[in-house]
Amino acid sequence: MIEDMLRTPAAVQDAERHTAHNYHPLPVVISSAEGAWVTDVDGRRYLDCLAGYSALNFGHRHPALIAAAHAQLDKLTLTSRAFIHDQFADFCRALAALCGKELVLPMNTGAEAVETGIKVARKWGYQVKGVPAGQATIVVAEGNFHGRTTTIVSFSTDDDARADFGPYTPGFKIVPYGDLTALAEAVDETTVAVLLEPIQGEQGVVVPPAGYLPGVRQLCTERNVLFIADEIQSGLGRTGATFACELEGVVPDMYLLGKALGGGIVPVSAVAADADVLGVLRPGQHGSTFGGNPLACAVATEVVRLLATGEFQRRSTELGERLHAGLHALIGKGLVAVRGRGLWAGLDIDPALMSGREACERLMERGVLAKDTHGSTIRLAPPLTITAEEIDHAVAQLAAVLAG
Known part of the structure; x- marks a missing residue:
């Protein structure tokens, strides 16, 4: 048969x-x-x-992405961040311009980008906002999916993702997605960031109510809190705009990017923000052996070029x-x-x-x-x-x- x-x-x-x-x-x-x-x-x-x-x-x-990968494979694939390579500046410059931000920090996976965003927000909260040491909190939404690390599943509301992986990392407040009133009540003097997906992917492509994202933006500005947009799934063209936040005319303080940034060839993620946010990091305080490697940068730079055409x-x-x-x-x-x-x-x-x-x-x-x-x-x-x-x-x- x-x-x-x-x-x-x-x-x-x-x-x-x-x-x-x-x-x-x-x-x-x-x-x-x-x-x-x-x-x-x-x-x-x-x-x-x-x-x-x-x-x-x-x-x-995609032919352009495969060509970029082949060309880089013939020259250089990895240096680690102990050195600078000739593809690094081009990638960071191009992605920063695409995001309208001053600085970019390349990583590998989406979860790494989220973890980086959490670390940067906490450090910003202590050094810039003046939150007392060890008291920083981040507000997140029910139904979120930001990754699988132990810190990230600590604020998941999905039992399959969270159960039996404790003890859980403290420092997060969970509010209903799309509820501005609940968000406003959760933000206090310890809050350093609001971390949201502009559209919740894993939850079933859940679109927030009209006006929600602008309301989040306004609240974060008024309360001196960072608005972190996890655009790992929703970004880079998926929703009809470069970023889903654009559909509501919103610019977050920090973009978390991944998935499509690697062109389907290599894992590439990145955090993009202005210098007053990402600039809190100093040499030796964060890193990744493979983050921003030559092969990743060559492919991701071509991804940015494709997106820049619209x-x-x-x-x-x-x-x-x-x-x-x-x-x-x-x-x-x-x-x-x-x-x-x-x-x-x-x-x-x-x-x-x-x-x-x-x-x-x-x-x-x-x-x-x-x-x-x-x-x-x-x-x-x-x-x-x-x-x-x-x-x-x-x-x-x-x-x-x-x-x-």
Whole structure:
């Protein structure tokens, strides 16, 4: 039988045999990719509508990014931050300009960027704001997802992410997302920062109420508190703007960036802020062996060049309208709600029909890859290089799944 000749089942079993559990992946084993499409070990093609949780905003193996990586591989890959390399200044200058900030601190993963932001905010609070030593607090939102380190899961409200990883790091206050009154009540003389996702990704692409982000900005300004925007998933073109904060005309004090910054090739993250914030760090007080390495900088500089054209922000806006129109047409036909901005959507499936996991498995069988979260919700975040026809194809497959 054909099924007996497939390589996928054995490859899945082999992967399970030699790894500890973290994610719960779909049973697809990808071996190659191009643009918005991936191919598995059995030669079957799938439309990638997750794009590495926005790490692949420019699609798989974007020619300009692959060329930048190849060119750098032939010259220099790593020096550590003990030395300066010839790609470092160009990257930092370009990213600072894109963010409208004075300084950039490169790291590797999104969690590292968040940890860096926390450390900088606390140091700023002690040295600039005058918070008594050891008393700094940061206000965060329910439903947040900022990473998996022990400090970050300490202020998670997701039991799967948090349970049994204590003792937990103190210094955080959790308030409902989108509630300005609760936020204002939580901010006091010990508060050094408000840390938020402009759109909550892992929670199911939850968009805050209109006026919320401007209200956060105003409150932080009035109370002398840093507004830290975690744009690791929402930033770099995903929502139709370079940063999701721009959709509400808001400029935070600090951007936390990652995922798409590495072009889908290498892990790259960064913190961007003005000198009066990031300037509190002195040599030896923070660091990363691989942060800002030559290969990462070469690729990320090309990412910034692609974003500087505005092409991908426009694509996300225009194609996002098409995606959301198609999805909203399915409300009442298996979907109960659709949220999102640009090429980013959270879909709530009628739980009486199926779970989010079941929906993703059925989409996979129809050649479309997506990811579930929180029961009956699935997320779509296709590469910004996707075409209108490919969007229509993905929506049609979802409609067929919902129709049973």
